[in-house]
Amino acid sequence: MERERDEYLWFAAQVLRWIGVDLTEYKRPQMERRLTSLRQRWNCDNWADFFALIRRDPRVYQEFLDKMTINVSEFYRNPGRWEVVGRRLAPRYLKLSRPVRCWSAACSTGEEPYTLAMVLMESGLSPNRFEILATDIDESAMERAKQGIYRTASLEHAPSGTSAKYFEQLGEDRWAIRPIVKQSVRFRRHNLLADPYDHGFDLIVCRNVMIYFTEEAKMRIYPKFRDALAPGGVLFVGSTEPIFQPERFGFRVFDTFFYEKISPSPGR
Structure with a gap:
């Protein structure tokens, strides 16, 4: 068992050097279990063989990314939370004399940023009044997002008429x-754990992603989100990802699963 753990850490180090993704920032039991399942399915007896395989076989590499990023999404997931965007945030945005800047972080196959666009349009904002940056580490998922073709099941929670x-x-x-x-x-590729963050966003949507990260990783990401927000900007997280004591990171509760940037940032 100890040898298996050491081999996994070796594998994680190789992945970090190769593509800049730090697997140790993800909760280990879940990540190791998913990747072990994939490794065994491809008949790799150890992590060294598996690393060699993902480097030479694009199909296995893509499956590796899919296992790592969990591309499960749908339109209007948790509809009541999206109503907060339309009811409480959109009126603010309608008063702005500039385009609203939004970021859908870890956007997977695009349901989230497209939902945000529809919510803003339904609230009275024309498409030239807002811009949405949608990012993910998985370029294959983003290619599907750019195509914008979905199955009926992904629209299950969409409002009538949408x-x-x-x-x-x-x-x-x-x-x-x-x-x-x-x-x-x-759309743009972005690694939340390693890449620089843009700034000046009025809204950042990052849902159902943080649950996969370690507490140490979250402690680094939340302040980066805060700094990426414009004064009064809001972070919208998933329903399983409440931020406890958000003031530690320079936020205050705006609504359930919504956190507003406190200005100025602590210690500044």
């Missing part, structure tokens, strides 16, 4: 996002 207004039905089980939704969203 499908016809913002999607074009391509078949019995396929829907394409309309260009009016796509035009305000731009």
